[in-house]
Amino acid sequence: MGDAFDLAAGWLQEHLLLPLLYLLGLMQWEDVSYGWALFAVYGAVQVAITFAVCMPLERWRPVERWPDTRAVTVDVLYTVISRVGVLPLFTFVLFYHAQVALNGFLADHGFVPPTLERLLPFLLDQPVLTFIIYAIILDCADYWRHRLSHMFRWWWALHSLHHAQRQMTFWSDDRNHVLDDLIAALWFGAIALAIGVPPLQFPLLVLLLRFLESLSHANARVWFGTAGERLLISPRFHRAHHGLLAAGQRSCNYGAVLPWWDMLFGTADFGRDYVATGDPTGEEALASGSYFAQQWAGLRRFAAAFARAGRSPIG
Amino acid sequence: MQIPRAVGLALWLLLLSALPAAASGLAFIINSGGASISLVDMSSLKEMGRIPLLREPHHCALSPDGKSLLVGDTVGNEMLFFDPLTAALQKRMPVPDPYQLGFSPNGKFLVVNGLARNQVDVYNAASMQLLKRFPIASMPSHLDYAPDSSRVFVSLQGSDSMVAIDLNRLTVAWTAKVGKTPAGVLWHNGKVLVADMGTDYVAVVDPADGHVTERIHTGKGAHNLFVSPDHKVIWVNNRVGGTTTSLDASTLAPIRSYAIAGGPDDIAFAPDGKLWITRRFAEKVAVLDPKTGEYETVDVGRSPHGLFLSPKGIAAASVAAR
Numbered sequence: 066m067g068d069a070f071d072l073a074a075g076w077l078q079e080h081l082l083l084p085l086l087y088l089l090g091l092m093q094w095e096d097v098s099y100g101w102a103l104f105a106v107y108g109a110v111q112v113a114i115t116f117a118v119c120m121p122l123e124r125w126r127p128v129e130r131w132p133d134t135r136a137v138t139v140d141v142l143y144t145v146i147s148r149v150g151v152l153p154l155f156t157f158v159l160f161y162h163a164q165v166a167l168n169g170f171l172a173d174h175g176f177v178p179p180t181l182e183r184l185l186p187f188l189l190d191q192p193v194l195t196f197i198i199y200a201i202i203l204d205c206a207d208y209w210r211h212r213l214s215h216m217f218r219w220w221w222a223l224h225s226l227h228h229a230q231r232q233m234t235f236w237s238d239d240r241n242h243v244l245d246d247l248i249a250a251l252w253f254g255a256i257a258l259a260i261g262v263p264p265l266q267f268p269l270l271v272l273l274l275r276f277l278e279s280l281s282h283a284n285a286r287v288w289f290g291t292a293g294e295r296l297l298i299s300p301r302f303h304r305a306h307h308g309l310l311a312a313g314q315r316s317c318n319y320g321a322v323l324p325w326w327d328m329l330f331g332t333a334d335f336g337r338d339y340v341a342t343g344d345p346t347g348e349e350a351l352a353s354g355s356y357f358a359q360q361w362a363g364l365r366r367f368a369a370a371f372a373r374a375g376r377s378p379i380g
Numbered sequence: 381m382q383i384p385r386a387v388g389l390a391l392w393l394l395l396l397s398a399l400p401a402a403a404s405g406l407a408f409i410i411n412s413g414g415a416s417i418s419l420v421d422m423s424s425l426k427e428m429g430r431i432p433l434l435r436e437p438h439h440c441a442l443s444p445d446g447k448s449l450l451v452g453d454t455v456g457n458e459m460l461f462f463d464p465l466t467a468a469l470q471k472r473m474p475v476p477d478p479y480q481l482g483f484s485p486n487g488k489f490l491v492v493n494g495l496a497r498n499q500v501d502v503y504n505a506a507s508m509q510l511l512k513r514f515p516i517a518s519m520p521s522h523l524d525y526a527p528d529s530s531r532v533f534v535s536l537q538g539s540d541s542m543v544a545i546d547l548n549r550l551t552v553a554w555t556a557k558v559g560k561t562p563a564g565v566l567w568h569n570g571k572v573l574v575a576d577m578g579t580d581y582v583a584v585v586d587p588a589d590g591h592v593t594e595r596i597h598t599g600k601g602a603h604n605l606f607v608s609p610d611h612k613v614i615w616v617n618n619r620v621g622g623t624t625t626s627l628d629a630s631t632l633a634p635i636r637s638y639a640i641a642g643g644p645d646d647i648a649f650a651p652d653g654k655l656w657i658t659r660r661f662a663e664k665v666a667v668l669d670p671k672t673g674e675y676e677t678v679d680v681g682r683s684p685h686g687l688f689l690s691p692k693g694i695a696a697a698s699v700a701a702r
């Protein structure tokens with residue numbers, strides 16, 4: 066199956082991107098454009114599969130029914146921008162030179178970024194196992210990033226955009242402020258320097274993880290059973306995190322794919338049953354505004370939170 | 381891929397005397413996107429096994445003694461050493477961002493280009509000791525040497541230039557504008573040829589000062605170029621045009637153009653006269669018969685880039701069983 070997607074990306078590269086780069090005099094980026102083509106094709110497949118599975122689920126066992134679903138449309142836009150790679154491409158271009166300078170600087174000082182395989186040599190012939198271990202570590206790191214984004218007032222000003230949605234669906238996963246996405250990219254970059262980049266040759270596994278993240282936002286009465294809930298994050302579990310009472314600094318269920326970190330660090334709540342979502346403390350523009358209205362409101366609140374933090378010692 | 385010329389020639393003569401007309405042996409195809417090496421049986425054109433690497437390998441070079449095939453894993457920051465006859469792993473060594481690599485003709489130097497960190501590293505080939513690191517912007521990609529090993533020429537894909545490094549003094553001899561997006565580099569008859577990916581020609585450069593003396597039109601996105609083992613033909617892969625062009629090595633006049641779709645990149649020459657060409661975006665290798673213009677296809681992994689043919693090689697049973 067992966068081969069067909071790869072070849073689709075290859076076709077896109079050969080017949081669309083290369084001629085375009087050639088025309089624009091940007092041929093030095095041809096390797097990057099192929100990477101992006103792969104990302105975009107797998108992203109489109111992710112969206113398609115998620116839609117094919119989650120749409121019937123939401124029809125079959127909806128938690129909520131809404132007379133008007135206009136607020137969902139903007140989440141579709143968020144999903145397309147991030148999964149088909151407009152946003153990742155933007156961050157890549159923005160950080161390319163900084164990254165090259167940093168790589169060069171580190172190499173000059175004798176630092177070769179490690180990989181798990183070099184630390185644990187038994188992994189050398191086990192790329193799939195290595196990928197899974199990286200995925201577990203990165204999921205833990207993401208738990209802490211998410212938890213911190215609720216703790217700091219300036220960060221919450223950005224992340225509250227994700228929570229503002231009262232009509233939460235499987236489209237809501239990528240609903241984030243661009244600055245929040247940027248911080249996430251830097252967070253990931255810092256971890257990559259410490260433990261290396263995970264093996265990226267398993268786009269189907271990445272697809273599965275991203276599918277689970279989307280599914281966890283679905284407007285569907287779906288849970289994995291008492292034991293299953295403690296293995297993987299279900300729509301029921303993540304909905305509790307999006308609950309009206311959980312918005313803000315004292316929340317629960319911060320995990321993305323694995324509930325283990327919530328269980329380990331005392332933030333798991335398996336008791337809440339399909340609660341209503343949204344952030345009553347936020348402003349209306351974050352919930353029902355257009356894409357730009359939401360981004361602007363987030364930025365404004367971010368700046369205000371910073372100004373406040375400057376005046377009082379407690380962030 | 382850069383085989384030191386003396387070793388390449390010796391190997392070639394050896395093969396001419398020993399081999400039957402049909403190719404047999406072992407091909408190493410480096411899948412940059414799949415982070416693996418495909419081992420291909422050269423006679424059946426079937427992939428026999430895949431060696432998993434760390435992250436993103438691109439190119440390889442045969443050591444001057446012919447006993448090790450060095451494969452650079454860029455994102456994995458690792459150099460791997462393989463037995464070119466059996467594909468057995470000899471050792472692994474941390475090396476930052478080894479993109480293109482090549483040994484000098486006299487076997488004394490190994491130059492490693494770090495495309496993603498704007499650096500060119502010169503190593504002592506025997507000890508693998510780093511002699512000097514040159515910070516050079518931007519995107520140092522391909523390289524070739526003067527036959528007396530006094531200089532290495534590196535194309536800067538992210539700028540419009542090429543740099544010449546004096547290997548005896550370990551200094552930059554010159555940096556010169558040679559085109560739009562310089563890629564493949566080849567020393568040929570006292571000149572340096574540079575394929576220009578941003579245009580449709582190969583620039584002929586004076587190795588003394590980097591002055592462009594002539595431009596040979598080959599095809600859109602001229603990316604990489606190689607000289608045939610008999611030194612009679614120069615082969616140019618045109619990335620955007622999807623063609624491979626042959627040039628008369630003595631006059632540089634175009635001979636013929638072959639349609640090779642899927643982003644043709646590196647070339648290796650088989651003893652039977654066929655060309656093995658990696659097709660980056662098709663996940664395939666084309667085995668081209670230049671006489672007929674027909675090619676056979678080998679299925680490999682994602683984004684095959686560098687390759688190496690080991691006509692006497694036989695993959696060990698353990699590798700083939702993977």
Ligand SMILES: [Zn+2]
Nearest residue numbers: 211224228306
């Ligand atoms: Zn949250």
Ligand SMILES: [Zn+2]
Nearest residue numbers: 227238282307
């Ligand atoms: Zn969420």
